Structure formats: C-alpha cells, structure tokens
Amino acid sequence: MKNHKLLLYAVHFFVLSLACYLLQLAGLVFLLYGARIHFWLPALNLANIFFITALLLAALDLSAGVFFPGRKKSLRFAPVSNPGISIGMTAYNDELSIGAAAKDFMSQENVTSVVVADNNSADGTTREGLAAGAKVVAETVQGYGACCVRALREAMKYGEVICLVEGDCTFSGSDLKKLMAYLENADMVLGTRTTKELNTPDSQLNTSILWGNVLMAKLLQLRFSTVRLTDLGCTFRVIRKSALEKIIDQLEVKGNHFSCEMILTALKNNLMVIEIPVTLKKRVGESKGVGGNFFKAAVTAINMWRLIMFK
Numbered sequence: 001m002k003n004h005k006l007l008l009y010a011v012h013f014f015v016l017s018l019a020c021y022l023l024q025l026a027g028l029v030f031l032l033y034g035a036r037i038h039f040w041l042p043a044l045n046l047a048n049i050f051f052i053t054a055l056l057l058a059a060l061d062l063s064a065g066v067f068f069p070g071r072k073k074s075l076r077f078a079p080v081s082n083p084g085i086s087i088g089m090t091a092y093n094d095e096l097s098i099g100a101a102a103k104d105f106m107s108q109e110n111v112t113s114v115v116v117a118d119n120n121s122a123d124g125t126t127r128e129g130l131a132a133g134a135k136v137v138a139e140t141v142q143g144y145g146a147c148c149v150r151a152l153r154e155a156m157k158y159g160e161v162i163c164l165v166e167g168d169c170t171f172s173g174s175d176l177k178k179l180m181a182y183l184e185n186a187d188m189v190l191g192t193r194t195t196k197e198l199n200t201p202d203s204q205l206n207t208s209i210l211w212g213n214v215l216m217a218k219l220l221q222l223r224f225s226t227v228r229l230t231d232l233g234c235t236f237r238v239i240r241k242s243a244l245e246k247i248i249d250q251l252e253v254k255g256n257h258f259s260c261e262m263i264l265t266a267l268k269n270n271l272m273v274i275e276i277p278v279t280l281k282k283r284v285g286e287s288k289g290v291g292g293n294f295f296k297a298a299v300t301a302i303n304m305w306r307l308i309m310f311k
C-alpha cells in the first residue's frame, strides 16, 4: 500500500501556515488600535514559509505517485475456509463483567474458545472467567497494549480467525457475525464506535473522544490514502490467523494507543483492512481506560499522533 507520509507532513505545514496567517491578521488589528507590537511581519513571513513548504511536500508526494504508481489492490473474495473463531478478551479488575462478556461471546456461532488475558487483576476476574467456561491466562506486563497482544497470542492457538474484544461488556457478541461477513473481502475487519445510532446514550463515546478519534483516524487514512477509517480506539476486531502471524511480532506498544499501532502495522504490511459500525454499550464496572478521563484521552491521542507521523 502506498505510504503518503509527505502528504501528511504537508497537511501539518498547511495548518501551521493558516495559524500564522491568523496571527498576522491579529497583529494588524493590534496596530490598527495603536498598540506598538510589530509581530505581524514575522508572522506573515513564517506563514509564507510554511505554506510554500506544504505546497512543495504535497507536490513531491503527488508526483511520486505519478512516477511510481503503487500496485492497486484487487477486489478479493476469499471465504474463510475454517471459520472457527477464537476470542481473545482483555481484562483488568473486571470481575463484574468478565463472566457475562465471556458467556456472550462463547454462545456465538463458530466460536471455538474464549481466552481471557488477565492483566494483574487484584479482584476475582480470573475466578469469574473460569467459572464462565473461559480459558484464563495471566499477563504480568501492565497495560492495555500488553494485554491485547497476550490475548491475541493465546487466541491464535485455537482458531483460524481471531477476535479481539474487551471483557467489560461494552461490545456485543451478536456483532461478531457482522465483522465476519466482511472478512471474506479482507484480512482484518475493525469495528467503529462512531455510529451514534448504534451507541447507548450512556456509552463512553462522548463528543471529545468521538471527534478526537475521528481526527486521528483521518490522519492515518490520509497516510495510506485508500482505507476509510473513523475510529482508532475500538478494540473489537477480527483478523485472519495468517494475517496476524505477519504482524504480531511487530507490535510493541504496551499502553492505551495499541489499537492505532495494530492498524498502522497491518496497513504497512499491505494487509486489507476494512472498518464497519458496531454497537457500543456502557461498560460494566469501573473504567480504567480513557472513557470519561479527558487527560488520559489527550495523552492517548498524542501518542497516536506520534505513531501516525513517525512510525
């Protein structure tokens, strides 16, 4: 897949130039009202430099596309030959939800097993997971990313399709068939939580998390140009085992921006990625992630931005 990093940089320089043009306007207004502050000229010079840089970068990127056109992806119809789905479920002090979440996914068609990755829980998460009939493994490296990778690695042992999902009852097992339907045409199918009609009114997706996610997703979309993305923070996804084998050793992020890294890595490895709407409910039990915590959400967004720009 073509990598439009220069175009991504161009957009950033363009935004910077717009900010400087606005600053220059503010400088002129100050002068008009008699203030002796002369920052309008440096602001205008900077704006021009940023604007020209943006144009050059965009032109370079687009001309590279003309002279070195990437290989176009052909439409694929590849039914999953053995549709056994193995669920990898994340959990961290989720004793209130893990049993119900495990049972919900276990009862879905073609699900072969549910593996819960228990991330140093101090409560009865392991007990409740086992009682629900799930396999439970202990992941000692703390962090959402570390927990996801462990869940994926364990789930890979039990099926040709791996589903990653949270054990907090925000996602619904009945959505699995929707993700599976599109796997026929893709290597990985991601859920997006941004379809408001599919969210309960009390779900974690408030306005700032929604639009922050959309913004980051659009930056990643710009970098790889052909994929339509709206949500980089949705854990719920299915991936073919053969595709996961290609990328799993490249996944390094231990923290909350892991989902973004997995999508980016899949795209860099030329995997076919599709995103479809899924339902979202209020989590059961206490939130440990970004839901309702603006500071954590902002740090996660900055970490995602760094990945998209520089990884």
Ligand SMILES: Nc1nc2c(ncn2[C@@H]2O[C@H](COP(=O)(O)OP(=O)(O)OP(=O)(O)O)[C@@H](O)[C@H]2O)c(=O)[nH]1
Pocket: 090, 091, 092, 093, 094, 119, 142, 143, 144, 147, 166, 167, 168, 170, 204, 256, 283, 286, 287, 288, 289, 290, 291, 292
């Ligand atoms: N935040 C966090 N989540 C972890 C960790 N280890 C495992 N998890 C699990 O990974 C998932 C994190 O999902 P998030 O949606 O970011 O956080 P959350 O705790 O579910 O809270 P909400 O944001 O309200 O959904 C949950 O299933 C957690 O139980 C960890 O160290 N930190």
Ligand SMILES: [Mg+2]
Pocket: 166, 168, 170, 283, 289
């Ligand atoms: Mg959650």
